Amino acid sequence: MNMNRHATKALAAFAAVSTIAMLAAGCGSSSSSSQQSAKSADSTNQKVTITFAGWSLDQTPEFKTLADGFHKAHPNITVKLKEYSADDYDKQLTADISAGAQPDVFPMKNLQKYYTYGHESGGLADLSSIANSYKGNKYINVSPYKLDGKYYAMPYRADAWVLFYNKDMFKKAGVAEPNAKWTWDDYTKAAAELKKKLPAAGYDANSVYPMYQHNWQSVIQSFALAQSGKTAQQTFFKANFNYLKPYYKRALDWQDKGYTIDWNTSFTTKVQYQAQFGTQKAAMLPMGTWYAATLVSQQKSGDADKFEWGMAPIPQNPDTKLPSTPITFGDPTGLAVSSKDTGAKLAAAKEFVKWASGEGGSLALAGIGTTPSYFSPKVQSKFFSADGMPQDELSKTAWSKHDTKAENPVGPGTDTIQSDLKDANSAIMTKSSSIDAALKDATDKIKSSGVLQ
Amino acid sequence: MSSQTASPAATRRHRSANEKHAHAITRRNTRNGLLFIAPNFLGFIFLTLIPVIALFFIAFSRWSAFGMPQFNGLTNWKRLGGDKVFWAAFGNTFYYSLVHIPLTLIVAFLLAILLNSKLKGRTFFRTVAFFPYITSIVAAAQVWSMLFDARSGVINQFLRLFTSHVPGWLGSTQWAMVAVIIVATWREAGYYMILLLAGLQTIPHTLYEAAELDGANAWQRFWHVTVPSMRPTLFFVMVTLTIGSFKILDLTLVMTDGGPGTSTLVLAQYIYRVAFEQGDFGYSSTVSLVLFAICMIVTLIQFYYNRSKED
Numbered sequence: 001m002n003m004n005r006h007a008t009k010a011l012a013a014f015a016a017v018s019t020i021a022m023l024a025a026g027c028g029s030s031s032s033s034s035q036q037s038a039k040s041a042d043s044t045n046q047k048v049t050i051t052f053a054g055w056s057l058d059q060t061p062e063f064k065t066l067a068d069g070f071h072k073a074h075p076n077i078t079v080k081l082k083e084y085s086a087d088d089y090d091k092q093l094t095a096d097i098s099a100g101a102q103p104d105v106f107p108m109k110n111l112q113k114y115y116t117y118g119h120e121s122g123g124l125a126d127l128s129s130i131a132n133s134y135k136g137n138k139y140i141n142v143s144p145y146k147l148d149g150k151y152y153a154m155p156y157r158a159d160a161w162v163l164f165y166n167k168d169m170f171k172k173a174g175v176a177e178p179n180a181k182w183t184w185d186d187y188t189k190a191a192a193e194l195k196k197k198l199p200a201a202g203y204d205a206n207s208v209y210p211m212y213q214h215n216w217q218s219v220i221q222s223f224a225l226a227q228s229g230k231t232a233q234q235t236f237f238k239a240n241f242n243y244l245k246p247y248y249k250r251a252l253d254w255q256d257k258g259y260t261i262d263w264n265t266s267f268t269t270k271v272q273y274q275a276q277f278g279t280q281k282a283a284m285l286p287m288g289t290w291y292a293a294t295l296v297s298q299q300k301s302g303d304a305d306k307f308e309w310g311m312a313p314i315p316q317n318p319d320t321k322l323p324s325t326p327i328t329f330g331d332p333t334g335l336a337v338s339s340k341d342t343g344a345k346l347a348a349a350k351e352f353v354k355w356a357s358g359e360g361g362s363l364a365l366a367g368i369g370t371t372p373s374y375f376s377p378k379v380q381s382k383f384f385s386a387d388g389m390p391q392d393e394l395s396k397t398a399w400s401k402h403d404t405k406a407e408n409p410v411g412p413g414t415d416t417i418q419s420d421l422k423d424a425n426s427a428i429m430t431k432s433s434s435i436d437a438a439l440k441d442a443t444d445k446i447k448s449s450g451v452l453q
Numbered sequence: 454m455s456s457q458t459a460s461p462a463a464t465r466r467h468r469s470a471n472e473k474h475a476h477a478i479t480r481r482n483t484r485n486g487l488l489f490i491a492p493n494f495l496g497f498i499f500l501t502l503i504p505v506i507a508l509f510f511i512a513f514s515r516w517s518a519f520g521m522p523q524f525n526g527l528t529n530w531k532r533l534g535g536d537k538v539f540w541a542a543f544g545n546t547f548y549y550s551l552v553h554i555p556l557t558l559i560v561a562f563l564l565a566i567l568l569n570s571k572l573k574g575r576t577f578f579r580t581v582a583f584f585p586y587i588t589s590i591v592a593a594a595q596v597w598s599m600l601f602d603a604r605s606g607v608i609n610q611f612l613r614l615f616t617s618h619v620p621g622w623l624g625s626t627q628w629a630m631v632a633v634i635i636v637a638t639w640r641e642a643g644y645y646m647i648l649l650l651a652g653l654q655t656i657p658h659t660l661y662e663a664a665e666l667d668g669a670n671a672w673q674r675f676w677h678v679t680v681p682s683m684r685p686t687l688f689f690v691m692v693t694l695t696i697g698s699f700k701i702l703d704l705t706l707v708m709t710d711g712g713p714g715t716s717t718l719v720l721a722q723y724i725y726r727v728a729f730e731q732g733d734f735g736y737s738s739t740v741s742l743v744l745f746a747i748c749m750i751v752t753l754i755q756f757y758y759n760r761s762k763e764d
Contacts, residue, residue: 090729091729094518094519094732095518097519098518098519098520113732116517116519116732120517120519120520121517121519122519122520123519264603264621264623264624264713265602265604267712268598268599268601268602268623268624268708269598269599269602270595270598415730415731415732416731416733419726419730419731420538423538423711423712423714423715423718424714426710426712426713426714427626427712427713427714429713430621430624430625430626430712430713431624432624432625432626432713432714432716433626433713433714438714441537441714444537445536445537445538448535448536448537448538449532449536449538450532450535
């Protein structure tokens with residue numbers, strides 16, 4: 001106990017000192033940067049340095065790739081990286097914005113917090129001029145960032161959910177591979193067939209499953225929302241969750257029939273989806289396109305088995321008309337510019353965001369296996385030229401052609417609604433509560449929290 | 454004459470110089486003392502006291518962490534009344550505390566008495582009992598989650614020997630909290646056992662001898678000698694255990710994340726959720742004030758009870 005108290009005291013003292021040090025450092029850098037911007041505003045050709053936030057820099061090469069690539073294209077602008085924690089990025093960014101100390105350019109990790117940042121913080125510059133330059137451009141979709149008629153961020157990564165499948169397992173079991181016309185009913189049928197035929201093909205019946213449904217709420221809820229045929233304003237923001245019911249019925253059915261590891265086991269034993277698909281314990285995996293690069297590198301390093309795989313468009317809603325472009329979901333990752341920036345610094349920051357969201361940045365990102373935001377043919381061939389990427393046409397169309405809806409619809413109350421829906425998800429998937437009861441409970445909770453407009 | 458008068462004056466001067474000197478020492482000591490506590494005290498003021506005071510204002514405001522909190526009167530408090538998730542968390546926190554506090558106290562006390570007796574290898578067992586407390590909570594929770602696995606977990610495999618109606622543990626709204634309480638008790642009993650053991654060893658052996666001579670049996674010796682002599686230790690253990698129980702967060706966060714549904718969502722996690730996931734720092738402060746009030750009231754009751762017993 002005594003030691004504990006001492007430790008606490010020492011920690012408090014250290015924290016106090018470091019806070020003061022941080023404050024001092026913060027003041028210093030902000031005053032020097034404003035001087036710099038004033039200076040560089042005088043002459044346009046003068047060298048400008050902008051700061052750019054990123055997380056886990058040694059494991060996430062995308063930030064350095066963008067910074068270096070942009071500097072090559074614009075030698076007078078240097079992009080300096082500022083490291084944040086990957087897990088606490090939003091908390092640290094919130095603290096920085098509220099103190100007015102945000103970097104010149106910073107990522108919007110997903111859309112969940114975008115509304116708060118764009119609508120309430122006042123720390124994000126208007127990027128409508130960049131958005132307008134993309135008007136009518138079919139290679140990029142900037143619409144998720146439209147807020148109050150303005151744009152406060154531009155996408156630089158646009159991962160979307162596709163169906164990963166193990167071609168070897170399908171071949172050995174003698175089951176027809178997924179195609180672009182699949183609905184969730186076809187997915188179920190294929191799973192039933194695989195369940196029967198995989199053991200005969202030599203796969204262990206106890207540990208190998210036809211599919212792996214990961215335990216995130218989005219794996220069920222976001223597909224349902226995207227494919228419901230209604231807008232989020234009609235359903236999600238009215239706390240009317242009827243659209244989720246058929247999706248939950250199917251998910252429970254898959255679990256009951258043993259097509260996938262059940263939700264509770266997956267959640268409590270923290271199953272890794274990478275291991276489940278990578279070591280051939282599941283033949284199909286709905287997942288975001290970011291997994292493609294991970295799988296390629298894990299197959300190289302030996303963390304994943306060597307097998308042939310592909311990406312197919314995500315199965316569609318069997319209860320509506322089949323859309324011409326497959327509907328899936330995914331939050332873009334965007335870049336925002338500090339509203340504190342002026343003059344040459346602001347111009348440089350905007351130029352950087354424009355480059356990063358356009359073909360230049362996308363080519364650089366595709367080169368390291370990251371799914372970028374600008375899907376031109378050049379970018380696509382660059383992405384699939386990486387060693388270990390699948391080469392079939394279905395994978396290429398699945399990766400580049402989709403109608404992507406937001407995982408987190410942008411609006412007030414998104415955070416609260418998602419949080420209550422997460423509780424409903426665990427209640428339904430553990431069968432603690434029936435689908436109807438859990439969804440009604442979520443509706444009541446959301447209404448009682450007063451976030452609905 | 455001059456020497457006669459000079460002498461008292463000199464003494465006075467001397468005395469006043471002495472006093473001055475003493476004052477200087479006192480001042481210097483005070484200054485040094487203040488300097489010594491300053492690092493901690495400044496840290497306490499800026500990192501604890503001021504934020505806590507600010508909480509009383511923020512709890513009556515709307516604040517998304519950007520700009521200044523906007524005073525909104527009793528809006529947050531009215532929302533609290535109708536907020537189903539808050540009441541679920543409130544109920545769960547009391548459920549956890551009311552079961553966990555007596556259970557941990559009993560287990561810790563029994564362990565302490567057992568390991569205070571002349572048991573073979575008791576130093577070894579004392580260390581073993583303390584192990585869970587120093588084990589990483591994330592690692593321990595992971596292992597327990599596997600043990601609790603409804604289908605293939607060791608616990609249910611054992612229970613199946615006796616009954617076919619085995620609990621669903623972490624996958625069931627009825628049993629998840631029970632599982633959390635079991636792990637919490639396993640984890641904390643060793644720590645309180647050490648505290649109680651220290652208390653037990655301060656009881657003079659003569660008291661027991663006297664009681665035995667007076668014909669007291671084992672139960673009477675425990676109830677009339679051990680318990681009263683342990684009152685200061687028990688009081689300390691009760692207060693820390695109570696506050697710790699109401700503040701429970703880490704265990705539910707890693708074991709269940711509040712689920713299934715809201716069956717293990719506790720107040721501390723709800724505070725975290727509202728603030729950092731939903732960005733509503735005003736309402737989150739309101740909920741923290743409720744938790745603060747609960748801890749305060751329960752501790753005050755314990756203080757008064759303890760004082761009344763001492764008198």
